[in-house]
Amino acid sequence: MAYIELKDVSYRYPYTKEQALKNVTYSFERGKFYGIIGENGGGKTTLCNLIRGLIPHFYLGRLKGEALVDGVDVRDWDTGEISAKIGYVFQNPFTQISGIKETVFEEVAIGLENLGVPKDEMIERVINVCEMLNIEDLVKNNPNELSRGQRQRVAFASIIVMDTDTLVIDEPTSQLDPEGTESVFEIIRSLKESGKTIILVEHKIDLIAEHCEEILVMQGGKIAMSGPTKAILSDFGTLDLGTMIPATAVFGHAMKEAGKPLADIPITLDEAVELVERRGE
Amino acid sequence: MHVEFGNSFKKFYKTGNFWCDLYPTTKLILCFTVAMSTIVMNNWIYGFSVCLFYFIFAFFTGHGKQFTKTFLILFVIIGLFLVVIRQVGMRTGNVTPMFEIFGWIWYRESFITSLDVSSYMLGFAGGILLFFDTTPMRDLMYAFEHMGVSHVTSFIMLSSMQNIIDLRKTSVAILESQKSRGIETDGNILVRSKAFFPTISPLILGAFSSTEEKSIAMDARAFSVKRKHTFLRELKPMSQIEKILCLLFSLALISLTVWKIAAALIK
Amino acid sequence: MPFEYERIKIKKRSTIMANQKGKIDKLSLFLIPIGIAVNFIGGQIAILLKLPLYLDAIGTIVVAALCGYWPGIVVGLVSNILNAISSPTTLFYAPLNMAFAVVAVILSKRKWFKNFFKTVLSALFFALIGGGIGACITWLVYGFDFGSGVSAMFSIPLHQTLGLPKFVAQFIAETSIDVLDKVITVIAVFGVLKAIPMRFLAKLPLGRIYIKDAEMYEDDED
Numbered sequence: 001m002a003y004i005e006l007k008d009v010s011y012r013y014p015y016t017k018e019q020a021l022k023n024v025t026y027s028f029e030r031g032k033f034y035g036i037i038g039e040n041g042g043g044k045t046t047l048c049n050l051i052r053g054l055i056p057h058f059y060l061g062r063l064k065g066e067a068l069v070d071g072v073d074v075r076d077w078d079t080g081e082i083s084a085k086i087g088y089v090f091q092n093p094f095t096q097i098s099g100i101k102e103t104v105f106e107e108v109a110i111g112l113e114n115l116g117v118p119k120d121e122m123i124e125r126v127i128n129v130c131e132m133l134n135i136e137d138l139v140k141n142n143p144n145e146l147s148r149g150q151r152q153r154v155a156f157a158s159i160i161v162m163d164t165d166t167l168v169i170d171e172p173t174s175q176l177d178p179e180g181t182e183s184v185f186e187i188i189r190s191l192k193e194s195g196k197t198i199i200l201v202e203h204k205i206d207l208i209a210e211h212c213e214e215i216l217v218m219q220g221g222k223i224a225m226s227g228p229t230k231a232i233l234s235d236f237g238t239l240d241l242g243t244m245i246p247a248t249a250v251f252g253h254a255m256k257e258a259g260k261p262l263a264d265i266p267i268t269l270d271e272a273v274e275l276v277e278r279r280g281e
Numbered sequence: 282m283h284v285e286f287g288n289s290f291k292k293f294y295k296t297g298n299f300w301c302d303l304y305p306t307t308k309l310i311l312c313f314t315v316a317m318s319t320i321v322m323n324n325w326i327y328g329f330s331v332c333l334f335y336f337i338f339a340f341f342t343g344h345g346k347q348f349t350k351t352f353l354i355l356f357v358i359i360g361l362f363l364v365v366i367r368q369v370g371m372r373t374g375n376v377t378p379m380f381e382i383f384g385w386i387w388y389r390e391s392f393i394t395s396l397d398v399s400s401y402m403l404g405f406a407g408g409i410l411l412f413f414d415t416t417p418m419r420d421l422m423y424a425f426e427h428m429g430v431s432h433v434t435s436f437i438m439l440s441s442m443q444n445i446i447d448l449r450k451t452s453v454a455i456l457e458s459q460k461s462r463g464i465e466t467d468g469n470i471l472v473r474s475k476a477f478f479p480t481i482s483p484l485i486l487g488a489f490s491s492t493e494e495k496s497i498a499m500d501a502r503a504f505s506v507k508r509k510h511t512f513l514r515e516l517k518p519m520s521q522i523e524k525i526l527c528l529l530f531s532l533a534l535i536s537l538t539v540w541k542i543a544a545a546l547i548k
Numbered sequence: 549m550p551f552e553y554e555r556i557k558i559k560k561r562s563t564i565m566a567n568q569k570g571k572i573d574k575l576s577l578f579l580i581p582i583g584i585a586v587n588f589i590g591g592q593i594a595i596l597l598k599l600p601l602y603l604d605a606i607g608t609i610v611v612a613a614l615c616g617y618w619p620g621i622v623v624g625l626v627s628n629i630l631n632a633i634s635s636p637t638t639l640f641y642a643p644l645n646m647a648f649a650v651v652a653v654i655l656s657k658r659k660w661f662k663n664f665f666k667t668v669l670s671a672l673f674f675a676l677i678g679g680g681i682g683a684c685i686t687w688l689v690y691g692f693d694f695g696s697g698v699s700a701m702f703s704i705p706l707h708q709t710l711g712l713p714k715f716v717a718q719f720i721a722e723t724s725i726d727v728l729d730k731v732i733t734v735i736a737v738f739g740v741l742k743a744i745p746m747r748f749l750a751k752l753p754l755g756r757i758y759i760k761d762a763e764m765y766e767d768d769e770d
Contacts, residue, residue: 113511
């Protein structure tokens with residue numbers, strides 16, 4: 001059975017005329033890594049809000065259709081309990097710092113305190129997560145005095161430590177440098193490998209190409225395209241939907257245009273190198 | 282290092298000072314009962330003795346300097362000011378002259394009343410001041426949560442304090458940027474008043490706009506989950522002695538109040 | 549009969565426009581610390597601009613106007629408690645801040661803050677309450693006599709030269725000082741309420757009052 005099922009979901013924010021989601025139907029399976037791409041305003045964040053139960057409990061407005069998480073309609077989920085199941089990280093590093101703790105260590109532990117995790121277990125989990133995200137040197141610092149990149153990593157840590165089944169992540173690397181971005185993606189990949197379901201909203205298409213298994217392209221509140229990563233990102237048609245495709249795919253298409261096609265359209269650098277080498281033989 | 286730090290939370294948090302390490306509720310009750318006693322007694326000898334006690338005691342808690350600074354300011358604002366006001370303000374009832382300052386006669390009656398009033402105002406203030414100087418807000422909130430108060434209250438108090446710090450920084454930045462945009466901040470009172478609005482407005486709106494995301498972020502940390510909370514940073518629970526002390530002090534205050542009321546009624 | 553009604557209520561799940569779970573809804577809850585901080589900052593900015601005003605109720609009034617009684621009262625009360633950390637005698641004036649919140653809600657519901665002139669007029673209400681309750685509290689706390697605040701500089705002359713009874717002098721002094729303070733306060737409140745984006749207002753209990761042409765969006769089924 002699908003873990004998260006959306007059946008003909010339409011949604012309108014309060015006091016707006018336009019629908020933010022139009023007849024969206026999709027099934028998310030357990031343990032898969034989904035990428036959501038698309039132009040700004042296309043409905044990516046709204047979709048995340050829905051999965052998280054923020055729609056309709058927090059955002060109110062008009063929700064139609066069925067949105068089931070683990071078999072239960074989002075309308076019937078207790079908002080508190082859904083946060084124990086589905087973790088959520090988003091862009092803004094400033095608003096994700098609580099402001100009520102004086103050390104990074106305590107900041108990361110907030111979620112566990114709220115979930116009632118026993119203290120010894122809490123300490124162990126926080127230590128592990130701090131190591132995972134390279135913030136061990138920051139544990140004694142005041143969370144309110146960190147840099148943007150540091151805050152983002154702390155925010156990320158605070159959600160990962162909660163060990164939820166699913167993670168909805170909305171542009172987590174926008175504040176990070178390339179190295180930081182790379183490491184965050186590695187962490188997300190390892191989380192996926194441990195069986196979690198990941199739903200990632202990103203613009204960094206090359207990284208999406210490397211890590212995601214399935215892609216949804218959102219445009220105008222609808223799912224314009226969806227399918228396995230390779231199929232979506234090697235399709236030139238995706239460009240019309242307001243999003244990029246990997247540079248390697250553009251390269252592949254360009255080779256095709258030039259009359260020297262590769263065996264396939266590559267979407268990652270490794271693939272491209274392999275295809276070029278193969279052609280050389 | 283981080284492992285060490287993490288493991289340090291396994292023990293109760295201690296500062297090493299006898300008074301400061303008492304349970305927050307204990308400190309609250311002790312300070313509050315002493316503070317209230319000065320109001321009930323309404324007697325300048327008692328009141329000022331208590332104030333003197335505060336000064337000395339503050340040094341035992343290691344917060345002497347900080348306390349003295351703030352308390353002395355209050356002494357001037359409340360104490361001195363009040364004494365002077367009462368001399369100026371009383372038109373009737375002044376019979377016994379005390380002394381003269383450049384032809385201004387100071388009367389006994391006003392003087393004593395003003396001393397009484399300022400002694401309990403300062404006695405009350407000092408007790409509360411001492412409490413807050415020796416008890417961080419997060420410790421107090423910890424104690425409240427253990428008594429069953431919702432963690433929401435805790436959040437409101439602590440978040441407000443952080444917001445004050447954040448907004449303070451932002452307000453200075455906004456004021457600077459408004460100055461550079463040509464908004465006059467020096468001049469007569471009307472000019473300065475006008476400069477207030479373009480400073481406060483973006484401040485408030487900016488703070489509001491981040492609230493939505495803040496509440497989502499806290500929600501993602503299971504803020505609204507209805508489970509029993511655990512605590513990373515713990516304080517040593519109230520000891521038997523502390524409980525007895527609290528009871529004694531509370532009873533003392535109640536008896537004092539009853540006695541004073543009775544005495545007043547009999548008159 | 550009652551069971552039928554319940555089922556009909558549940559059926560209308562697709563639309564939820566107003567939010568009132570318990571005493572304080574989620575968003576209002578998070579506005580409370582902001583309101584409290586704003587109360588403190590008002591005074592800070594006044595000092596930076598060398599204005600002799602407190603401006604310590606802006607947060608209370610804005611939050612009360614947008615979120616209702618409980619959030620407004622909490623802002624007023626907690627601001628007072630936090631103030632008491634460095635100046636404990638202000639604790640006695642807690643009812644004052646809470647009263648401002650109550651009045652702000654009443655006026656907000658009557659759409660006073662949507663009109664500039666009515667807003668400025670409201671300053672008079674706030675000042676009178678500030679003066680009235682303030683004078684009462686000062687009276688009680690300072691042993692039925694003048695207090696030691698700024699107001700004394702005005703109330704004593706009033707008492708001495710005009711021979712007004714002490715309480716009346718205190719009342720007039722406190723109210724007059726408060727008027728200017730509250731006029732600036734409410735003008736700031738007006739500006740802020742006007743500028744809040746609609747999608748934010750939509751989530752607040754009293755936000756609907758400040759949305760222009762709210763009815764335009766409230767048609768029923770599409």
